[in-house]
Amino acid sequence: MRHVLTAALLLASASSSAQEQKPLTMSKTQRSQDPFLRQFSETRRFMSGRPGGVRISPDEKSILFLRTQPTSNVQTLYAFDVESGQTQELLTPEAILKGAEETLTPEEKARRERMRVSARGFTSYQVSEDGNRLLVPLSGRLYVVDRASGKVTELKTGPGTLDPRFSPDGKQVSYVREHDVYRIDVAANREQRVTKGGTEAKSHGVAEFVAQEEMGRFTGYWWSPDAKSIAYTEADTTEVEKLTIVDVMHPERGGEDFAYPRPGKANAKVRLGITPVTGGKTVWAQWDAAKYPYLATVTWPKGGPLTALVQNREQTEQKLLAVDPRTGKSRELLTEQDAAWLNLEQVFPLWLEDGSGFLWYTERNGGPEVELRKADGALVRTLVKPDAGFRSLARYIQKDDTLYFNGGPNPTQSHLWRVKAGGAPEKVTTGLDIESGSVSKSGGLMVMNGQGLKSMPKVQVVRGDGTTVGELPSVAKEPPYTPNVEQRQVGPERFWTSLVRPRDFKPGKKLPVIVEVYGGPTTTVVHKSMAAHLMSQWVADQGFLVVKIDGRGTPLRGAKWEREVKGDFSGVTLEDQVAALQALAKEVPELDLSRVGISGWSFGGYMSALAVLKRPDVFKAGVAGAPVVDWLDYDTHYTERYLGVPQQSPEAYEKSSLLTYAKQDKPMGKLLLIHGTADDNVYFFHTLKLSDALFRAGKPHDLLPLSGLTHMVPDPLVTERQWERVMDHFKRNL
Template sequence: MRILLAAALLLTSAPVLAQQSPAKTMTASQDAFLRDYAETRRFMSGRPVNPRITPDEKTVLFLRGQPRAPIQTLFAFDVATGEAKEVLTPEAILKGSEETLTSEEKARRERMRVSARGFTSYQLSEDGERILVPLSGKLYLVERVSGKSTELKTGPGVIDPRFSADGQQVAYVRDNDVFRLEVASNKEHRVTTGGTPAKTHGLAEFVAQEEMSRFSGWWWSPDAKFIAYTESDTGQVEKLSIIDVMHPEKGAEDYSYPRPGKNNAKVRLGITPVTGGKTVWVQWDAEKYPYLATVMWPKKGPLTVLVQNRTQTEEKLLAVDTASGKTKELLTEKDDAWLELEQTFPVWLEDGSGFLWYTERNGGPEVELRNADGSLARSLVKPEAGFRNLARYIEKDRTLYFVGGPNPTESYLWRVKDGGAPEQVRPGTTGEAVEGGSVARSGNLAVISHSSPTSMPRTYVVRGDGSRVGELPSVAVEPGFVPVVEYREVGPLKFHSSLVRPRNAKPGQKLPTIVEVYAGPTVTVVHKSMAAHLLSQWMADQGFLIARFDGRGTPMRGAKWQRAVHLDFSGVTLEDQAAAVQALAAVVPEVDLQRVGIEGWSFGGYMGALAALKRPDVFKAAVAGAPVVDWLDYDTHYTERYLGLPQQHPEAYEKSSLLTYARDTSKPISPLLLIHGTADDNVYFFHTLKLSDALFRAGKYHELLPLSGLTHMVPDPLVTQRQHEWVMNHFKRHLAK
């Protein structure tokens, strides 16, 4: 797909105005920073990603690109020597050929927000002896000891490849069916038959990938004799079309996209012998629980599925009898608003005697130990601990490792022994870092990513006691400055906030303020991280204060706080941003309340447009990137979770729609710039076109910048650079005196 920037800004409902060149409003150093920021992908290219500890705990594998090229290669870090070496490169495999991807793989990477090239993933056999690397629709097997790589003789267009538990087979999806390959003979065998683009076998449907974080549609049995797979029938799902507007002669591509209140894909789970034979279909009440959210097939314990009702207010965890397909209920979770889905759970214990379970039943994220029959054994991580994700559970000493913490602006790697008080794996960094981590099976080795307000992300290998073994090497370009960020809680509700000033700011000098917003469920924007505020500092240095606020509806401040947006996206989300600006001005006199702007992308784009339409008294200029305009046009699993079914709650959709406010001719609008990729298959481009049309008909001036050929991600460096130039030029024209 071609990635081009629209040549001109389209102005509607007003005469064309002379525009100042964005580049000329910046200094040479600001221009150079933005170019570096775009070309290095926010200074993240060249940093280690996807680290994995080998079973013998002697090596840490990882991927790494070049400083200005996101073509990733495979590396190995030696724990004993602290040295890293390159193991395999895409060039060595392709030998000059160009990397190609199927449309299915492109869509899957879009759902996973993967924009890198080369090696984007790899699989390690359970014994750690072999590495499976997909590249350009093909599979390659790497022997770790010898370094020898072998192309596996699969058909083209391989998706989602994985080893069997014994490492003797590899299974994957191609041509809408599941296949397997015997490693010893390098021979491929078909596992399922009859898959079509409208009725796929082994592929996760759109909402599973986009909203459930379930990216797979097939699973090995522990003994490698069976495969469980989804059949996803999209025959009754509405089709939406995307056309390359720069090349209409190529025609349109159709996508199955379920909008609220309309048909979802019909998904069922089958179990089939890997050698072929009759499929046993898993039985549950699919009318009441249509969503197959999670599938786990542990070494010990039953094949386990989690199914949800349409509005996600009730879910059941079921154990499957693989011979008959019949299911037995292990537990049921209910919530009056919605249930949060954590794809990692359940985690079965190695002996099958029980499993770990995630719940918010007691007001916050909690991890429980459940017996094999689903009954509660005890709580392991309490709601006040701030659990975010699981790193490892070590059964022998009943120790659970997790990433999180009670302060949403920070995160660390913690250990909890037998449900006791959490303790940091690396003590002494509380209040100054954002960390993530993974832990080896023994608990004696861990990999921790670390960033702080004054340091870019670095990845350390540490012992179980937190002592450092070494660092996975980076070749990334380092930024030329450290952002100066102020963190505080503001207002009666103690909204977490960050503020970045110009580095040459004069005390007491009033400045326009730009609010960088998301404000939607699942995401916070106030992080104690240098990387998170680099662009903020670049914006600030052009004469602005840059602020961020996490209001109600955002996660990690308890279930009640997050569920404040139930049945209304346009209420507390926006009012909290407006109240936070006022509260910030009360303690930061440099905030000029007469010159406040707001900008965001996706849900943040929705918030930017909502602010321009609903609160122009507070927000005097706005930029809305890829906004959801009418929630009736977004997908089912996300939207219905928060707003319910449109047939049952039409008022929730009416008051949450931007069109409701755009069509009101009695209300003014702040200067609004709309930006949207024309090939977006998540928030379709027609969202912005609908808003533009409604504003035009209501006589409300606005500006529209289409990004030709771009999806919901904007990976092209030139587009990234120009986009941010246009955003800042918009605010300079409307907020600067």
Template structure:
């Protein structure tokens, strides 16, 4: 459930804004802060993104929009002078025409949580001389030395283009097959043939994109002579249809969507010469390990695949012989609950001496150096270091860069030099902070970090490896009009991390109603040091609320055992810990009025909000549930079965975790509940909310429903965002 991640968190945090309490909402003037917040996309429009460093470390490329725009343009930052110039705009290519996206490209962007337009991504050739951009399903090459832009002669509807390792070719998917184009001849040639809508070549299937973070379905060989590609057969997968309810005459679009206990896509991996020819299919025990989770084909190592069993309690890392498709076992990972994936691993060393591997077998994240045969050489990063993500491994001096912290609310940049102890890279950012490395140059001489603190919005710092500041990628974003008044705590016998956002004019000792912003599920925490995620929380607090966030058990970034307590039960510990955390927090913050507690969340947080209204109306006096998963039998296989098991084997897990279990009983009360859902959501389908509304109606339980017409799991439209949260604030004013 990648919609539980930070991308959706940013959308969900736009939960609140000010309106005048003295007038009905229909009579009020639009609040200036809420309007600005929505139009600037949470004050993030105009900030740089997708930075790439040229091999000579002289230039940084990045994308950026204007302050109130969603259209990204391409820029270049000169390291020596600190100056920035515009390289290319979508308008220069489209010349006034509107950008067109295929259904497949829209779905892919939804999986990647991309709501921007224009250049949403780009690639830099290995030698740094050429830039590849795509727009409206077409490809363009930018020559860096001259600025010349060439349109490649492809057919329409190009998806997922990538340079070959030698930079002389580009491969991509079109019409469900893999194609390539030789840049010298500018001529398209098919690599695979026979792909169909139900048996695609080179595209990642739904659960690979949504849950595994594997967004591609083909990979170049290091010598650029072969391509490995997936064949994903969805003919046996259940199809769910989305209809634009405002335009039923247009019909619906059907998507293969595997629900728990039902058929998944059948995925196999083939290798074929780029010039076309016979496909060699990779041979592994697909019956025991049906999920193709990760594929890598890197310099220094063989074609390597990671495959998982259906319940994700066991996985095998296999080396592949491309000439025969035969595999040999490198290692096996097992966990009684589940095994987490990290797509940065395995990472083969370029000299072929081994590979980096990620494991949680010792109750926390570790990075290991493995020998070429898969045996353990040594551990590079131990569990107590708080590893969260690999930044880069520099082969030249065998230095590993990563971000993380033993404190889940903070993150910093670290390096490990050839097996030594992790040392913090002094970036100059004042603690506490939330830093993430964006990119490092291949030779390690330059790096870019994304840094945010409680008093600063995210910024992109350009640094040397010793932390020396080179510059900052320029932002043109509008800046927020205030700094959140947020304080972090650690409370309760379990040591929950929590935060409280107070009114800026708060008076000590004056009790205020509480709104709990909740996520509480696997994969995501909400309590962290950062300004951006508390902006609307602060605005709401200024209207007379205390906004609280708590990370209980079941969330990541603590120990593995802390995260795995939700196995077979989403509905008990998750909710109990939120209540226990609030009670413990009230001992430190007596202004919390626990007789007036509301709760709000989106996605898994929406599920938790509805659960709170249904199970604990004695404690929660109002709830707003955005895009909630209502019945876990209706969510996807890879996410749900990881935590709740197969429904045929653990029906009780699905019964106790379903909101319908609590909604159907006419003898139990429900707290005031507002349901919000996009009608075109292809992740948590709109029928989830309709099922809950129907069950509540039949049980005689009043509630309210706000459908967002045509919206998906993301809510990028500024006016919809604005109106949505005017309604949310009104609801909490009314009931708290």
């Protein structure tokens, strides 16, 4: 449930028994009178046409980026020249495909789903370390672009390549195909199999499901610094339970099986091997895999050893190991422990260029902290203190001991910060509310992605001294309005909230309320972002006050705040939504607490259903999109982190399950369930289980299946119809 869609659903309504018997529907004429919904859907939330996938070239002379057209999801590759400020189109999918249709293997589709990638065309690219070559995958094939001449060479690989990468010297390209790791010499254009014996059940070089979905590890192989060896994972899913997804619209096609580890059941058995790229015997890394079954992070840097981070199943203890590639023997560098759970940050450990030590991430002192450690793991000093609000590393420059990070102490904002020699953080900013920066290797150039409550995302290029070079060009359609948003902290807990009023709001007039919820670990929803409130404004303009709340269990307010959900997803998560809503109503009397609805997707869908089941006295109507219904049916790494292994804590699963509340003999709010039938993250049977339990309990509800769609809903027409349906639900019931 990593990087879940935060604000995917949100709607509104008004209710009477007559309206319930005769549902409100929108005619074609009515739809055409409101163009916003169509624009919002066709422009992918007004994000199509904006630069993405931005990278600074090693020589700092150009900025590479991907961009679609305003109403397209097909990405093209561009280069922005730092000296002239001019942008050049480098390569288009059309030029390569020449009219042929782009095709994706099931493995590539699954990988993009895990990475939440809905674009087509060029969805990724690699830059060689010298910056002279680009590696661009498309439709299962690989293309190398010589930047000086612009020449494009197709690599003669077999079909269905996955996770392609340049070798450190840029002379070879590696990838996964047919469950094994391959490499190809770019000059000779000749393919060679590196690993052997990979199968669907015992794959080589591919990150297993929970690594991709929950750990943020999307690869399963790593080059040695000298480009002579490759470390790779073998993921054995033989004992992992297989779940089948059938396209119910096309039963003649049969089903597709997925190895999906549910709590308390078998995980994939993962081991780490090292083999010469020319082929030969694999040396297997040695650690206590029975005690530490999760291979969370692997890195093989120029300045340090092959390094692996392994976790116990409960995720309360992890060890950082240095692995000898010749023997496979490992030595411990450090051990981290947490009574609740340990959060992963994939960029760490970050080894220094000279191998004298590494940067490390910890929360042992109550907040996110970055430490400098010696090569043997001994602590040198703290570089970023726990109260600084560290969220992601932008760059560490060893020569002048300067660290750049994104984040800050205010969870509704984000900025780029500079820390020199472990001193106090200095803000590096272009003046927008939410900024995230990337920094070139020398620190001479920065790319700042910024947005605010009154500005859509834009990308600025800034020199290290703060002077602006220019802005990467956008061709996006701009929204027709700026949302009317205000944010404040309320109640004794100082909950962060946002409130969107109708643009024709009249002070003193009571309005029904829609709470747009996520409410769980890993994600916040209260951001100083115009883009995040566009749909909220559309809803509000139809006569509602739209509220977002970040309660306990969400990140960015310290380890204790986040860990309040340990052992129970149904307690403080919902209590805090109610408490914050009531506190906000004391300051905003127009909030009509007798007419409150709630809407969310994924964990937010769980929260919406929980709200109308457990607190119908507060939440009269809800829309639950792709909800986790019974946590025994979600995946191991996410669920066991928060609720524990079910054999050890069955009560945590019982009180966190929606089925527990569906069966209770008590009234509930009006519930609309929405779910993609092909969802391989939160399976469609979650919603069917809840619908069945409610039906058997005699509790009416509505169900909207999205045929053939997954956990993401990228189809513009489906997005449009979905919002119409949800608005209809709220208007009838509030």
